[in-house]
Amino acid sequence: MDIQTIKQRFGIIGHSPALDRAIDVAVQVAPTDISVLITGESGVGKEAFPKIIHQLSARKHGPFIAVNCGAIPEGTIDSELFGHEKGSFTGAHEARRGYFEVVNNGTIFLDEVAELPLLTQVRLLRVLESGEFLKVGSSKVLKTNVRIVAATNVNLQTAITSGKFREDLYYRLNTVPIFVPPLRDRNQDIVMLFKRFSADFAEKYRMPPLQLAPEAEEILMSYRWPGNIRQLKNIAEQISVIESSRIITREVVHKYLPQSQTSNLPVLVNDLKKAEGGLSERDILYRLLFDMRKDITDLKKIVVEILQNGQVSGNFHEENPQLIKNLYEDLDAPPRIKEKENPVHHDADDHHQIIDSYEEDTTDYIEESLSIQKKEREMIIKALQKHEGRRKKAAAELGISERTLYRKIKEYDISS
Numbered sequence: 354m355d356i357q358t359i360k361q362r363f364g365i366i367g368h369s370p371a372l373d374r375a376i377d378v379a380v381q382v383a384p385t386d387i388s389v390l391i392t393g394e395s396g397v398g399k400e401a402f403p404k405i406i407h408q409l410s411a412r413k414h415g416p417f418i419a420v421n422c423g424a425i426p427e428g429t430i431d432s433e434l435f436g437h438e439k440g441s442f443t444g445a446h447e448a449r450r451g452y453f454e455v456v457n458n459g460t461i462f463l464d465e466v467a468e469l470p471l472l473t474q475v476r477l478l479r480v481l482e483s484g485e486f487l488k489v490g491s492s493k494v495l496k497t498n499v500r501i502v503a504a505t506n507v508n509l510q511t512a513i514t515s516g517k518f519r520e521d522l523y524y525r526l527n528t529v530p531i532f533v534p535p536l537r538d539r540n541q542d543i544v545m546l547f548k549r550f551s552a553d554f555a556e557k558y559r560m561p562p563l564q565l566a567p568e569a570e571e572i573l574m575s576y577r578w579p580g581n582i583r584q585l586k587n588i589a590e591q592i593s594v595i596e597s598s599r600i601i602t603r604e605v606v607h608k609y610l611p612q613s614q615t616s617n618l619p620v621l622v623n624d625l626k627k628a629e630g631g632l633s634e635r636d637i638l639y640r641l642l643f644d645m646r647k648d649i650t651d652l653k654k655i656v657v658e659i660l661q662n663g664q665v666s667g668n669f670h671e672e673n674p675q676l677i678k679n680l681y682e683d684l685d686a687p688p689r690i691k692e693k694e695n696p697v698h699h700d701a702d703d704h705h706q707i708i709d710s711y712e713e714d715t716t717d718y719i720e721e722s723l724s725i726q727k728k729e730r731e732m733i734i735k736a737l738q739k740h741e742g743r744r745k746k747a748a749a750e751l752g753i754s755e756r757t758l759y760r761k762i763k764e765y766d767i768s769s
Contacts, residue, residue: 354380354409363408365402366540366549373400382529383409388481390466391504391535396583402531403462403502406689412500415459418452421469430473432489441490452499453486460500466526467507467518473517477501481525501526536578536585544570546582550589561599563592568603570687605719728764733758736768 356376359365365376370384383406391399407417418503423432425720436451452461461547462470469477480486481501485494503526512518536543551563565573578584596605597664736747748758761767 356380359405363405365398365401366546367539368545369534369539369542371532372539372542375533376405377532378404378529378531382406382407382531386410386500388500388526388528389502389531390509390529391502391531391533392509393504393506394535394579394581396581397533397535398582399504399506399533400462400464403460404535405463405502406502407500408462410460411499412458412460416456417460417462417466417635418456419462420452421464423465427470430470431476435476435486435488437489438491438691439651445490448488448689451486452487453480453493453499456499457497458499460502463501463503465505465507466503467505467512468507471519474522478519478522478525481522494690524734536581537576543573543578543585546574547587547589551593552588554590554593558594560593563589563596564600566600566602569601572603572606572610649660726765729761729765733761733765734767 356373360367365372378401379389389402389406391402393399403419404417420434422430424560427480430453430663431437432449434451434453436449436454437445439445439448454640463477466605476486480497480499484496484498486497487494495714509518509527513523522584536546547565548563554560555562580587591609592601592605592736598605668750732751733747736750737744740750744762745755747757749756753761
């Protein structure tokens with residue numbers, strides 16, 4: 354059975370290579386009885402993979418049960434999984450069969466397995482090793498033939514280090530790992546998923562289907578989606594129900610996205626954005642580029658000063674010819690001196706030529722930096738003229754905040 358058929362059968366949407374890889378591993382391991390550990394962030398759709406594994410296995414006619422380990426209280430989890438005898442604890446008015454007994458010859462899916470208490474983990478380890486377990490309050494050993502598929506959104510290696518998860522259990526469960534990628538790593542699938550969800554909700558609520566404007570698609574694809582597919586589905590449902598217009602623009606999408614997480618920029622840039630009081634992404638990137646250029650220019654000035662002021666020994670060039678060459682390459686400034694047959698000999702003229710080359714290159718960087726500033730000033734002037742001096746609209750046109758625009762008007766001495 355090919356991957357596309359699997360997707361249609363189990364309702365999986367997307368063409369991400371990482372998603373296809375996860376499905377392929379599930380298909381390959383399904384005919385075996387090997388334990389599988391599915392990892393991935395909350396909301397990525399991990400629950401589809403145990404169903405694939407069960408339905409494509411020899412156990413497909415046997416029972417399948419999904420257990421959310423985090424939703425069962427610690428005091429009753431052992432009874433739920435392994436059963437109990439009558440009178441084994443307060444309220445145990447009759448004997449009860451646990452999931453491992455009920456699902457004999459089938460598959461049990463332990464979702465959020467990292468939430469299991471340590472004592473329950475010991476019991477689970479025994480089931481994995483020998484297929485044996487004890488009911489709560491019983492000394493009779495029972496056997497079960499169950500395939501275990503587990504899933505978690507927790508980093509189990511970290512949980513092991515902190516003493517919250519048993520290392521031996523981890524290696525028993527993690528015989529075959531399957532990683533389900535987060536939605537931000539599948540941005541080519543985001544628009545497809547949104548359209549599918551909105552079409553389903555349009556049919557459910559008997560409304561016309563939604564249509565995404567191109568700029569709205571860009572916003573959806575650039576968002577980080579911390580809640581992954583679950584969050585995307587919720588937002589698609591909200592927009593389907595609340596918005597009267599069926600043409601969805603970027604402004605509409607922005608209303609439904611949490612403002613604190615609308616950026617897909619790296620964490621470092623997001624931290625800078627917070628520190629500067631909410632600068633736009635374009636403004637942040639401009640600032641980073643200017644800072645990088647300034648660092649390179651400052652570095653070249655330092656090299657020029659060292660060479661001019663004679664703070665290096667007279668034999669420096671003769672003793673370190675390769676270092677001089679690497680310095681050119683590291684600064685992305687190919688030497689303007691043609692190397693001679695004897696690379697260790699450089700006379701005084703060569704020394705001055707090196708200084709001249711650095712001075713020229715430093716000047717090039719300064720002029721280029723000023724050129725970018727000039728272009729930015731021209732863009733601001735044009736935007737202000739276009740909107741007749743209305744700074745709010747000019748800032749929106751430029752993609753920066755009104756406060757940033759005001760600062761740049763003062764910086765470039767623009768009369769508005």
